[in-house]
Amino acid sequence: MLVNKKKMESMADSMSSHAPIEGRSLWQDAMGRFMHNKAALISLIVLVTMIATSFIGPYLSPWDFESIDWALLGNAAEMGAPSIENGHYFGTDDLGRDQFARVMVGTQISLMVGIVGTAVAVVVGVLYGAISGYFGGRLDNVMMRFVDILMSIPYMFILIILFVMFGRSIYLLFIGLGLFSWMDMARIVRGQTLAIKHKEYIEAAVAAGVSDFKIILKHIVPNLLGIVVVYTSLLIPGLILTESFISFLGLGIQEPLTSWGALINDGAKTIQYGTLWQLLFPLAFFVTGLFCFFFIGDGLRDAFDPKDR
Amino acid sequence: MFSFIVRRIFSSIPTMLILILISFALMRFAPGSPFSTERGLPPEVLANLEAKYGLNLPWFEQLFTYIKNILFHFDFGPSFKYKDISVNEILAQGFPVTLTYGLWSFVVAVTVGIPLGIIAAIRHNTALDYAAVGITIGAQVLPNFVMAPILVIIFSLWLEWLPGGGWNGGQWQYVILPVIALSTSYMASIARIARSSMLEVLHSNFIRTAKAKGLPMRNIILRHALKPALLPVVTYLGPAFVGMITGSVVIDMYFSTGGMGQFFVDAALSRDYSLLMGVTILFGVMTILFNAVVDIAYAWLDPKIRL
Numbered sequence: 359m360l361v362n363k364k365k366m367e368s369m370a371d372s373m374s375s376h377a378p379i380e381g382r383s384l385w386q387d388a389m390g391r392f393m394h395n396k397a398a399l400i401s402l403i404v405l406v407t408m409i410a411t412s413f414i415g416p417y418l419s420p421w422d423f424e425s426i427d428w429a430l431l432g433n434a435a436e437m438g439a440p441s442i443e444n445g446h447y448f449g450t451d452d453l454g455r456d457q458f459a460r461v462m463v464g465t466q467i468s469l470m471v472g473i474v475g476t477a478v479a480v481v482v483g484v485l486y487g488a489i490s491g492y493f494g495g496r497l498d499n500v501m502m503r504f505v506d507i508l509m510s511i512p513y514m515f516i517l518i519i520l521f522v523m524f525g526r527s528i529y530l531l532f533i534g535l536g537l538f539s540w541m542d543m544a545r546i547v548r549g550q551t552l553a554i555k556h557k558e559y560i561e562a563a564v565a566a567g568v569s570d571f572k573i574i575l576k577h578i579v580p581n582l583l584g585i586v587v588v589y590t591s592l593l594i595p596g597l598i599l600t601e602s603f604i605s606f607l608g609l610g611i612q613e614p615l616t617s618w619g620a621l622i623n624d625g626a627k628t629i630q631y632g633t634l635w636q637l638l639f640p641l642a643f644f645v646t647g648l649f650c651f652f653f654i655g656d657g658l659r660d661a662f663d664p665k666d667r
Numbered sequence: 668m669f670s671f672i673v674r675r676i677f678s679s680i681p682t683m684l685i686l687i688l689i690s691f692a693l694m695r696f697a698p699g700s701p702f703s704t705e706r707g708l709p710p711e712v713l714a715n716l717e718a719k720y721g722l723n724l725p726w727f728e729q730l731f732t733y734i735k736n737i738l739f740h741f742d743f744g745p746s747f748k749y750k751d752i753s754v755n756e757i758l759a760q761g762f763p764v765t766l767t768y769g770l771w772s773f774v775v776a777v778t779v780g781i782p783l784g785i786i787a788a789i790r791h792n793t794a795l796d797y798a799a800v801g802i803t804i805g806a807q808v809l810p811n812f813v814m815a816p817i818l819v820i821i822f823s824l825w826l827e828w829l830p831g832g833g834w835n836g837g838q839w840q841y842v843i844l845p846v847i848a849l850s851t852s853y854m855a856s857i858a859r860i861a862r863s864s865m866l867e868v869l870h871s872n873f874i875r876t877a878k879a880k881g882l883p884m885r886n887i888i889l890r891h892a893l894k895p896a897l898l899p900v901v902t903y904l905g906p907a908f909v910g911m912i913t914g915s916v917v918i919d920m921y922f923s924t925g926g927m928g929q930f931f932v933d934a935a936l937s938r939d940y941s942l943l944m945g946v947t948i949l950f951g952v953m954t955i956l957f958n959a960v961v962d963i964a965y966a967w968l969d970p971k972i973r974l
Contacts, residue, residue: 507682510905510958511689514913515931515947519693522935522943599810603913606812607920607932619812626816626921630824630831637816648808 384584384662391661398657401650408647412465420445421456423463424614428454440635449635452628460616461639465647467611468618471531472598478536479597480590483543484582488574490544491551502548505541513538514600518609526612531604535597546589550582584662591658595651602644618644672963679955686951687737690944691730743945754945757930762949764834765915765926768842772850772911780854781900784861788896789888791866799858806855811914814848815921832923845918853907860903865896898969905961912950 392398421427427450440449440457448457490501517534524530554560555578563573602619604610606626611617616624618640625637724732736742743754787799809817822844823831835841868874869892877887919928927946934942 507685510679510682510955511686512909512912512947512950512954514916515943515950516689516693518931518935519690519943519947522938523693523696603810603812603917607916607935609932609935622812622816626812626819629816629820634820637820641813641817644813645808649804652804652807 388584388658388661392657395657395660397653398660401653401657404646405650405654408465408643408650409469412462412469415462416459419447419456419459419462421459423459423616424455426454427456448639449633451624451636452633455614457636457639460621461643464616464618464621464640465643467528467615468598468601468644468647471528471535471601471617472594474532475535475539475597475601476590476593478533479540479543479593480586482536483540484547484579484586485574486540487544487547487549488551488578488582491548492555492570492574492578494552494555498548502545505544509541514603518604518607521604521609526610528611528615531601531610535600539593539597539600543586543589543593546585547582550585551578554578554581588655588659588662591651591655595648595655598648598651618647668967671966675959675962679959682955683952684734686955687734687948688730690947691733694940694944695726695729737948743948744941746939746942754942757942758927758945758949761919761925761927761930764924765919765928768845768849768918768924768926769911769915771842771846772853773908775846776850776854776857776907776911777904779850780857781861781897783854784858784863784900785865785888785893785896787858787862788865788869789884791869796862799862803855803859803862806851807859810852811848812917812921814851815844815917818844818848819921832921834922834924841922841924845922845924848921849911849914849918853910856907857900857903860899861896864899865892868892868896894968898965901961901965901968905958908957908961909954912954 416422427444427446440447446456446458448461451457451460486501486505490498517538520534521530560573560577563577568576598618601610601617602622605617605619606623608620608623611620613620621640622637622644625633625640628636733744736744741755743758745753746757783799783802787796790796819831822829829840829844831844833841874887874892877891915926916928916931918924919926920932923929927949930942931946933939934946
């Protein structure tokens, strides 16, 4: 009897210590799967470290990104090699500016262009796709035909013309890149919206008299977020690539500011003088950064869409 | 099928017109005249110059003449900067170069990428597969502007096997590096797409049936699996083509091959609007036509497409 009572008590204890089983949302499931993906997790850590370095790094260096070390001017090939003594950890560029500080600034700008441009593309793409998919019919036809047309134009050239004509400000870079990369997003979102809009909760919202735009913003867009997150993570490296491409041509970011593409361009111009550090440091950051983004993107895709593996 | 081809080609005409319209509008609304110099020209000279290039006419008339000249005479007008040479002559000079290494790059990307992907899928989860996946992941972060300097360092500066730039009438030594630099990342993407779609096809029911019938693996792959597996690759060829056209700008600039990209960058830096537009429109029309060809090829390959 005594034994039994103890048993009952412990059982009661163990039962009461368990909170009622909580439902797990799609997001928690996805986060769990993402955390188990080693490549993606390591990439995330590396990327966060890189971003932190790019913001902390400039404080550790005695040089800033635009002032010229006059002691080295014109002699960058012989004296500009990386060294701890004179404070040029990554060496100097051709003009004698500190390469470490420049790589840090370049990293900040490239990431910023990628993220802000993607934000523009996501807002435009999601709204466009959701509106097109939700209203359907003739509006959908016209809107998607327009996307088709835009997609078959080599926008890089138009973008470069834009930069040439309206000046190469960093804001134009953000907006220009964003405005030329929302089309894929719009297509994906439209497809998903078509699948969602016949669900019961949308029907319920319509029956309750909710306005169309409120339905789109409150009921459709939140349910699209999984696929949007996945695609966004793939869009960021794409935009970084595009920006680097334009900056490599010398048509993107304006001196003395710089970005990965501009740094690679500067480094690539001087390789015949044996100043390899001018190319290799930005190249290493560029390649590592893109690797991380691609692995994170893959990880997110697996996390949100496990059946695709 | 025939009516589909005709319809598809006709449907690309409005796209081309929109492209011309966009570039024309950009040129119109650009601040500053192409003839504005730092010291400023006397107004009479400016008026004469504008009259010579037809810039004093109302905009719709300019647009109309521009489109008419392109359509009926294939004439992109005079260059604003190079005084004694027309845009046509510049394009005629650069286009063959771009076409040569562009075509080679495309051929290399397709003929290396597809077999690489297919073989990786057939030998799924073997060392060969892992090697192929490793290559494709690595090449993803090596776009043309990264590949070009790396290739020059290795093959021109260290090994001294190949020239690091120039064209020299398209001699083979001068073509190799541009082609590798331009095709690598697209080759990788094609291999990745081919691998994943082949894997999917190999797991489908009709392949299982073919295996159950006792067909030899060779026949299954070549006669049954290859065609459906290539469909996603065909859809990717359009974007790959656009990418290569755009990438040719980097190639021309880095290797000084003298193709159209070089003129494009020069024109962009010197604000030569008519040359910029000429290059943009020519590239754009090529893209649009190529997309039409891809669509037609897709419809021909995929019996599920309703014509």
